Amino acid sequence: MRDDILDLLKNNSKLSHEQIATMLDLSVEEVENEIVQLEKKNIIVKYSTLIDWDKTNKELVSALIDVKVTPERDFGFDAVAKRIYKFPEVSSVHLMSGGYDLSVQVEGRTMKEVALFVAEKLSTIEHVQSTATHFMLKTYKKDGVIFKGETKPAERLVVSP
Amino acid sequence: MNWSKIISPRVQAIPPSGIRKFFDLASEVDNVISLGVGEPDFVTPWHIREAAFYSLEQGDTMYTSNYGLLELREEIANLLKRDYKLEYSPKNQILVTVGVSEALDLALRALLKEGEEVLLPEPCYVSYEPSALLAGGKVVRIKTRAEDNFKLRAKDLREAITPKSKVLVLCYPSNPTGATMDKADLEEIAEVVKEHNLIVLSDEIYSRLTYEGEHTSFATLEGMKKRTILFNGFSKAYAMTGWRVGYVAAPEEILQAMMKIHQYTMLCAPIVSQKAALEAVRNGDKEVEKMVKSYNQRRRVIVKGLNEIGLECFKPKGSFYVFPSIKSTGLSSEEFAERLLKEEGVVVIPGNVFGESGEGFIRCSYASSLDNIYEALKRIGRFVDKL
Numbered sequence A: 001m002r003d004d005i006l007d008l009l010k011n012n013s014k015l016s017h018e019q020i021a022t023m024l025d026l027s028v029e030e031v032e033n034e035i036v037q038l039e040k041k042n043i044i045v046k047y048s049t050l051i052d053w054d055k056t057n058k059e060l061v062s063a064l065i066d067v068k069v070t071p072e073r074d075f076g077f078d079a080v081a082k083r084i085y086k087f088p089e090v091s092s093v094h095l096m097s098g099g100y101d102l103s104v105q106v107e108g109r110t111m112k113e114v115a116l117f118v119a120e121k122l123s124t125i126e127h128v129q130s131t132a133t134h135f136m137l138k139t140y141k142k143d144g145v146i147f148k149g150e151t152k153p154a155e156r157l158v159v160s161p
Numbered sequence B: 001m002n003w004s005k006i007i008s009p010r011v012q013a014i015p016p017s018g019i020r021k022f023f024d025l026a027s028e029v030d031n032v033i034s035l036g037v038g039e040p041d042f043v044t045p046w047h048i049r050e051a052a053f054y055s056l057e058q059g060d061t062m063y064t065s066n067y068g069l070l071e072l073r074e075e076i077a078n079l080l081k082r083d084y085k086l087e088y089s090p091k092n093q094i095l096v097t098v099g100v101s102e103a104l105d106l107a108l109r110a111l112l113k114e115g116e117e118v119l120l121p122e123p124c125y126v127s128y129e130p131s132a133l134l135a136g137g138k139v140v141r142i143k144t145r146a147e148d149n150f151k152l153r154a155k156d157l158r159e160a161i162t163p164k165s166k167v168l169v170l171c172y173p174s175n176p177t178g179a180t181m182d183k184a185d186l187e188e189i190a191e192v193v194k195e196h197n198l199i200v201l202s203d204e205i206y207s208r209l210t211y212e213g214e215h216t217s218f219a220t221l222e223g224m225k226k227r228t229i230l231f232n233g234f235s236k237a238y239a240m241t242g243w244r245v246g247y248v249a250a251p252e253e254i255l256q257a258m259m260k261i262h263q264y265t266m267l268c269a270p271i272v273s274q275k276a277a278l279e280a281v282r283n284g285d286k287e288v289e290k291m292v293k294s295y296n297q298r299r300r301v302i303v304k305g306l307n308e309i310g311l312e313c314f315k316p317k318g319s320f321y322v323f324p325s326i327k328s329t330g331l332s333s334e335e336f337a338e339r340l341l342k343e344e345g346v347v348v349i350p351g352n353v354f355g356e357s358g359e360g361f362i363r364c365s366y367a368s369s370l371d372n373i374y375e376a377l378k379r380i381g382r383f384v385d386k387l
């Protein structure tokens, strides 16, 4: 039940409790109780909206920054990550396996703003060994959703047997 | 030229399609929401489409064996064994066809002598009757009822049988009612089939879209495999309607007879579609499950919504159709569907096009997005309220 509710909400957080109850053949109370639990335990962290900013006039630049860290005793990845994620310019931080340690997404209005943030704030953090900045140029797909371009598949016939 | 003297009377005797009319009507209305579509709203899963690209790239552009690619027949045999414990030889008991549509036509043509009777439980899929007539058969319709959730009763079947009865067509889960028949229900039918030596055409194209209980394949019933022609395909379960590929499994003798027609009229199903189908049977389960889950959620929404509006319907256990009664409105099925389309822009199919016993009902397909279903329910509710 829990996974089914989460799957539905992940796709459309606007679904009402009644709608979810009908779709999953549950009572409204069951759904409400479960969602309260999920919120309390911070499993549902927030209800947000997926936006294709490229279609708006808003100036928005995103970059992924590969950060290499030299962790020390009593000052591990978590502590460095915290230093980083506290900045409002940082929209996500992940600990990675492989060639670098932290993957940091930074947003700003211009490339210069983002680049300066990396140079002045990120790379100067203690234990940050190096950074490599990659600007995102176009979003094709995000969170499992394809951002539609111009081409559309053929439409179904309105009526068929 | 007087074409009515030239065109075959057999073709002229076939009435125009009742569904076609709504297609034309719908094209005159703006902002239409359609619950009239008899195909999945999903695009074929990507891995299947991708397999088709590779196949083309590789140069798979030839005819295949008349039977279809052996690999594909082998996978179909495996699937039938896995899902229903049915054993069919890929060599001579499975034929890959251009959809279940072609396979049905082959079977009827291979079986029927002039005037032999085809028993059609109705409301039923619109192609059965014309196909039977074109094959020279005579159609005997058997009514089913809303109070039985549109299951076929053995008693009604028995009463419809005459010395000319030869073929019984079964389609569960059903288009248009969503009805299913469980093992016990089918066993009663099998009894009559045996008694009267009938051949059963079992169109199980919606088998994977079963939401409650398990689908029972008719050939698994005792003594039925030798008199059953089993139809299934890729159109509905894998969202592959446009690929035109399906299959039939049957005893060797009848399959050979069907094959004889197929080899001269069709040669083979398109190779790219067969390659795509191969990918579908091999690796399609995960995507099928996702789609089934989604249909199931929408099924619950639409059944609840229609009942709340006062259009009573049972909760169908299969396919992607619901078949609510509109008797409470006092309108005929055609009137209801036509007015609903003109006044609220919602397309549904009047139940009577599927047979007389569909009068007083409409077919609504829930192979449509949840948003569409909610909007359609809102409009149908408004329409019914102002009647």
Ligand SMILES: Cc1ncc(COP(=O)(O)O)c(C=O)c1O
Pocket: A161, B038, B098, B099, B100, B101, B102, B125, B171, B174, B175, B203, B205, B233, B234, B235, B241, B244, B245, B246
């Ligand atoms: C009951 C039934 N049988 C057969 C078909 C045709 O299937 P195919 O696409 O395999 O020809 C349909 C399609 O609507 C159907 O509903």
